[in-house]
Amino acid sequence: MIRLVAAAGAVLTAIWAAGHQDQAAGILAMLLAIELVLDAFNRGEWSLRRxxxxxxxxxxxxxxxxxAVLAVDAAGLWPRRITELAGVEFARALLCLDGLExxxxxxxxxETPEPVGRPRRRFYRLTETGRANxxxxxxxxEWTELTS
Known part of the structure; x- marks a missing residue:
């Protein structure tokens, strides 16, 4: 998301530069905007389809x-471990987990009993409905119906 905001800023800079007859700055800003948008596409942070x-x-x-991480692990994982396995930012993972819950x-x-020397962990598991969804x-x- 930050890359897209930066791309929008680069586009605005290009428009400003064009208004001030600074062609070189406008071209550089547009190239930066294109690079940022393509990088966001490649990272999967932005898509044209819903x-x-x-x-x-x-x-x-x-x-x-x-x-995908929760579907594989039936024993339950805590948010920090989920973020490591899923490759998702911690804050985003917490929002997703709250929404899924x-x-x-x-x-x-x-976690019970309460551990000594560290905070308790909150373990997440998919429900049966959650697993099907x-x-x-x-x-x-469709794949699981073919293999069962």
Whole structure:
């Protein structure tokens, strides 16, 4: 998202430079804007098509990565570990996990007993509904029907 904001700033700079007859600055700003947008595309941070939505949950890249991690691990993972495995920023992962929990796709439980020397962890698991919806969102529901 930051790259897209930077790209928009570069476009505005190019427009300003064109208005002030500074052709070189305008060309450089437009090249920077193009590079930033292409980088955002390559990183999967921006797409021209809308994400698939299942039961009100949009299939953004972060949600798909987190669902893939949760679908594989049935024992439950804590947010820091989920972010490492999914390759998602910690704050974004927390927002996604909260949304999945509110939608009934995931269940969270506090670690018991309380550990000594570190804070308790909150473990996340997919519910049965969440697992079925995750497979649909990831486009794997048809595949699992063929293999079962």
């Amino acid at each position: 994400p698939r939505v299942v039961e009100g949950i949009p299939g953004t890249l972060a949600v798909r990565r987190i669902l 509110m939608a009934g796709w995931a269940r969270a439980e506090w 995750a497979l649909r969102l990831l486009g794997l529901s």
